[in-house]
Amino acid sequence: MPGFELFGDLERKQVNDVLDNGVLMRYGFDGMRNGHWKAKELETQLQNTFQSKHVQLVSSGTAAVSVALASAGVGAGHEVIMPTFTFVASFEAIMMLGAIPVLVDIDDTLGLNPEAVEQAITPNTKAIMVVQMCGSMANMDALQAIAKKHNILLIEDACQAIGGTYKGKPLGSIGDLGCFSFDFVKTITCGEGGAVITNNKDYYLNADHYSDHGHDHVGNDRGAETHPFLGYNFRISELHAAVGLAQVKRLPEFLELQKKNFNILRDALSQIPEVTFRTVPEGGVESCAFLSFFLPDLETTRKVIQAFKTEGVDVCWNYYDNNWHYIREWNHLKDLKSLFPISKEVKQGLSYLKTKTFAKSDHYIGRNISCLIKLSWTEVEVKERASKMVKAIKENI
Numbered sequence: 001m002p003g004f005e006l007f008g009d010l011e012r013k014q015v016n017d018v019l020d021n022g023v024l025m026r027y028g029f030d031g032m033r034n035g036h037w038k039a040k041e042l043e044t045q046l047q048n049t050f051q052s053k054h055v056q057l058v059s060s061g062t063a064a065v066s067v068a069l070a071s072a073g074v075g076a077g078h079e080v081i082m083p084t085f086t087f088v089a090s091f092e093a094i095m096m097l098g099a100i101p102v103l104v105d106i107d108d109t110l111g112l113n114p115e116a117v118e119q120a121i122t123p124n125t126k127a128i129m130v131v132q133m134c135g136s137m138a139n140m141d142a143l144q145a146i147a148k149k150h151n152i153l154l155i156e157d158a159c160q161a162i163g164g165t166y167k168g169k170p171l172g173s174i175g176d177l178g179c180f181s182f183d184f185v186k187t188i189t190c191g192e193g194g195a196v197i198t199n200n201k202d203y204y205l206n207a208d209h210y211s212d213h214g215h216d217h218v219g220n221d222r223g224a225e226t227h228p229f230l231g232y233n234f235r236i237s238e239l240h241a242a243v244g245l246a247q248v249k250r251l252p253e254f255l256e257l258q259k260k261n262f263n264i265l266r267d268a269l270s271q272i273p274e275v276t277f278r279t280v281p282e283g284g285v286e287s288c289a290f291l292s293f294f295l296p297d298l299e300t301t302r303k304v305i306q307a308f309k310t311e312g313v314d315v316c317w318n319y320y321d322n323n324w325h326y327i328r329e330w331n332h333l334k335d336l337k338s339l340f341p342i343s344k345e346v347k348q349g350l351s352y353l354k355t356k357t358f359a360k361s362d363h364y365i366g367r368n369i370s371c372l373i374k375l376s377w378t379e380v381e382v383k384e385r386a387s388k389m390v391k392a393i394k395e396n397i
């Protein structure tokens with residue numbers, strides 16, 4: 001991660017195909033397109049990549065999460081269980097539908113703690129949203145069992161885990177619906193873009209219509225369309241899809257590079273006894289987009305992050321004080337700072353955030369460092385980085 005590091009002629013050629021005929025929209029204008037349907041082509045390609053029957057491209061990963069929830073009927077008053085460690089998009093997408101995010105603890109996988117999930121289930125729970133953070137995964141067997149037992153949906157946000165697998169299945173393809181982002185910093189980028197994947201035809205058709213104003217896309221050149229239900233506009237453009245098409249063809253190359261760089265860093269750090277790595281559930285294979293490890297305590301972790309800075313080791317984060325990814329600093333959510341009125345139900349549903357603490361999540365996130373694995377590093381650079389990291393940790397432990 002990220003795909004933008006390796007940009008080139010393939011992307012340019014794909015974009016030029018679109019510019020040459022001028023049809024920047026993914027639907028209609030059949031006669032002008034010269035056979036170019038970049039969004040459709042990318043959807044077909046992604047069915048293969050993510051081993052999923054249906055793929056609906058949308059305008060962003062955040063849109064993908066919202067469209068996935070809406071397509072499965074999640075809306076006003078429903079509760080959606082989500083982790084304390086994720087990206088702000090998770091609760092944004094839930095709240096956009098008038099649903100209530102119910103935040104629960106993570107465990108040493110850095111994903112949802114199944115016990116905490118089970119405890120949070122109420123008669124209003126409609127879905128569990130698992131977020132596969134930093135290239136790896138939560139304990140999916142346990143979460144699937146809970147979803148099945150309570151007859152609720154399992155939605156998988158795999159925006160940060162393109163290329164990771166669990167028991168042979170691509171991450172994102174395990175839940176009832178999976179969500180991906182192709183924003184500028186993700187493993188494959190379209191500039192902006194996202195995808196919803198599912199094996200459920202009804203959910204897919206709902207996603208297809210809902211993301212384009214409720215149009216059912218029946219007939220050629222939009223001629224015979226009707227609106228079976230209300231929708232919005234979360235469409236991707238042909239230009240964005242064209243970039244994604246070039247990128248997805250290079251995904252195996254990206255994943256190979258990630259893995260190589262990841263392994264050099266992991267091998268170096270594993271020689272320090274105080275360093276432990278995140279737990280990867282049995283049967284799981286990381287995408288290697290990040291290397292995530294734990295140090296003995298928060299104080300040491302903060303010192304090591306500081307030492308990394310001094311040594312010039314960039315793209316490594318401790319998320320404890322981070323206001324994008326962790327509950328502690330989401331004050332706009334806790335204080336419900338909304339531009340427009342929020343329903344009483346959601347206000348009431350979120351009031352727990354004023355007082356609730358998440359000691360288990362603090363225990364893991366406080367001691368965690370996650371380092372982005374870049375594709376453009378040379379082997380010499382990765383090795384140099386590895387020795388700087390080892391030095392910084394050893395000197396501060």
Ligand SMILES: *Cc1c(COP(=O)(O)O)cnc(C)c1O
Nearest residue numbers: 060061062087089159160181183
């Ligand atoms: C990036 C990301 C999103 C949102 O994707 P955008 O395309 O930026 O809207 C959602 N969830 C996670 C875990 C992400 O990392």
